[in-house]
Amino acid sequence: MSRCGAVARPLLARQLLLLPPASSSSLRAFTTSSSSNNAAVVDSQTTTAATTSSSSSSSSPSSSSAAADTSSSSSPSPLDLDPDTVLPAFEAPLIKAGKMPVGSRRRRVAMRSSMAGPDGGLPFEQLPYQAFQEARAVLAADRADKLGQIRTQLARIARLEAQQQQQQEQPDAVSGGGQQQKQQRSMRDTRIASLRRHVERLKILADANDPLVKKRFEDGLGDMNKPIYRHYAEKKWRAYDYRLIAQRIKQFSIVPDLLPKLDPTADVQLFFRRAKVAPGSVVPSAVSELPPRLRVQLFDAGERLVTVAVVDADVPDLDADAFSKRCHFLAANVPLGPTAGSLPLGRIRDADAQLALPWLPPHAQKGSPYHRLAVVLLEQQAGAPVDVAKLKATVGRDAFSLKSLRDRFALKPFGFAMFRAVWDDDTAAVMARHALPGADVELRPSRVRSLKPPVKPRGWEAKRQGPKYRHLWKYTKRIRGISNARGWIKKR
Numbered sequence: 001m002s003r004c005g006a007v008a009r010p011l012l013a014r015q016l017l018l019l020p021p022a023s024s025s026s027l028r029a030f031t032t033s034s035s036s037n038n039a040a041v042v043d044s045q046t047t048t049a050a051t052t053s054s055s056s057s058s059s060s061p062s063s064s065s066a067a068a069d070t071s072s073s074s075s076p077s078p079l080d081l082d083p084d085t086v087l088p089a090f091e092a093p094l095i096k097a098g099k100m101p102v103g104s105r106r107r108r109v110a111m112r113s114s115m116a117g118p119d120g121g122l123p124f125e126q127l128p129y130q131a132f133q134e135a136r137a138v139l140a141a142d143r144a145d146k147l148g149q150i151r152t153q154l155a156r157i158a159r160l161e162a163q164q165q166q167q168q169e170q171p172d173a174v175s176g177g178g179q180q181q182k183q184q185r186s187m188r189d190t191r192i193a194s195l196r197r198h199v200e201r202l203k204i205l206a207d208a209n210d211p212l213v214k215k216r217f218e219d220g221l222g223d224m225n226k227p228i229y230r231h232y233a234e235k236k237w238r239a240y241d242y243r244l245i246a247q248r249i250k251q252f253s254i255v256p257d258l259l260p261k262l263d264p265t266a267d268v269q270l271f272f273r274r275a276k277v278a279p280g281s282v283v284p285s286a287v288s289e290l291p292p293r294l295r296v297q298l299f300d301a302g303e304r305l306v307t308v309a310v311v312d313a314d315v316p317d318l319d320a321d322a323f324s325k326r327c328h329f330l331a332a333n334v335p336l337g338p339t340a341g342s343l344p345l346g347r348i349r350d351a352d353a354q355l356a357l358p359w360l361p362p363h364a365q366k367g368s369p370y371h372r373l374a375v376v377l378l379e380q381q382a383g384a385p386v387d388v389a390k391l392k393a394t395v396g397r398d399a400f401s402l403k404s405l406r407d408r409f410a411l412k413p414f415g416f417a418m419f420r421a422v423w424d425d426d427t428a429a430v431m432a433r434h435a436l437p438g439a440d441v442e443l444r445p446s447r448v449r450s451l452k453p454p455v456k457p458r459g460w461e462a463k464r465q466g467p468k469y470r471h472l473w474k475y476t477k478r479i480r481g482i483s484n485a486r487g488w489i490k491k492r
Helices: 003-008 011-018 035-057 061-074 088-096 105-115 130-169 177-207 211-218 227-239 241-251 388-394 402-408 427-433 467-475
Strands: 267-272 275-277 293-297 304-317 322-336 342-344 355-357 371-379 412-421
Touching: 130 177, 177 227, 211 227, 227 241, 241 267, 241 412, 267 371, 267 412, 293 371, 304 402, 322 388, 355 388, 371 402
Parallel strands: none
Antiparallel strands: 267 275, 267 293, 293 342, 304 322, 304 371, 322 355, 371 412
C-alpha cells in the first residue's frame, strides 16, 4: 500500500480488517462516557487477549493464525452479510449474491462501529462522537429557527388570503372602485406567491444540513414529495446530466431544427429492454423495434398531465431533395408526478383518451446519414386535458411539426432525451415485419459541382511554366503535370 493510501484509510477500518470478527466488538470509538465503561472495555480486551494466548500455547503460531483466518473467512458475522455494514473483504461475495453495498466504505465502517456494541448498537444520530453531537445541537437550533420563520410566513399568507376573500364578498361601494380592487387583488396575489416561494426555500434550508436527510438521500430512500429531497436530486442532476443533455441539444442541432428554444427542467432517462441508453447513442434496429421506457424525475411538487412525442428529424425527402420530420409516437394526457416517474410507452394503449399515434420502429434507409430520434415531454395546462380526437385529426406522422403541436395545444416542453438510428443488418427485417417501404432503396450522395470559375495558378513557379521560361524549368518544383524537370510535360 502506498503512503497516501495508508494515510487516507481510516484507522478503525484497518483495525477491523486485521482483527478477527470476535475481537471487532471490543473496539470502541471516541466517547465521553465514564471511566467505569472504559474499564469494562479494557477488561473485555484483556479477557480476549488471555483466551487468544491460551489457545496459541496449545498449537504452533502458524497453525493458529491459519485456523483463525479460515474461521473468519468461512463463517462471516451477521454484520459482514449486511449491505449497510459489510467490509471490503466481504464485498465480492455479497455482490455475487445480488446485494449491493450501501454507501461508501468509510460510512459502512462508522455504521459497523455503532452497531457492534453488546447492547445492539446506537442509531446513526446517536453516535458517541463529541463533535458530531455538538454539531447536531447547532443544526437543531438552526432548524427550530427556520420552523419559526415558516410559521410566521404561513400566518401572513393566511391573513392575506382572508383579506382577499373578504374583499371579494363585499360589493363595490363607490364608482371606480372595481379597477382599484383589481389592482389590489393583483398585488396581493403577487405577494402571496412570493411568500409561498419563500416558505418553500425555508423548508429546504431547515433540513439542508441534516445528516439523517443526507444519509437517506444517498441510500435512495428519500421521499420525493418533500422539497429537500427534490432539491438534492436537482442539484445532483444539474451537476452532470443536465450539462450533458444541454451539450447534446447543441451538438445535434435540436435547436432550431425541432424547437426554437429548449431548456430541460426534468431528468429524463431512456431505457430499451432494461438497458439505459446514453443521450445521443446509436441504438440497433432490433432493440428499438419495441417501445422504450422513460424514467422521469420531476423537481417541483404536484401531479400534472404531459404529452410525449418521439420525432425523427432526418427523414429523407427524395422529391424535394431535402429532409423532413416523422412522428414515431404521440400520446397525451399522461399523468406524471415527482414520485411516479416510470413511464413505459408500450403500456399507453388507451386510444380514446391518451394514445394518438402508436409506436413506429425507427428505421434508416441504406446510405442515409444517421437519424436523430428526439423524445420530448411537453407539459399541458393545469386542468386542461388535450382532446385526443382533435389531436388525431390535426396531426399526422409525415411532415410532423413539433413547434405547431406546441403552439396549437398550448404545451410547454420541459424534458428531453434522444438516441440515433442507422442502417444495420437487422433494419431490412424490421422494415419487412412492419410493412415499411424503402428497404430495397440505397441512397447515394450526388456530387454538387461548384459554380465558381476555375482558379488560375498563382505564384512564381506558376508564372514561369510557359515555353518562354524553359531554361528555368530545371529550377521549378517537380510536380507531375506542371514541372518538366523529368520530361513529364510534352515539349512543343
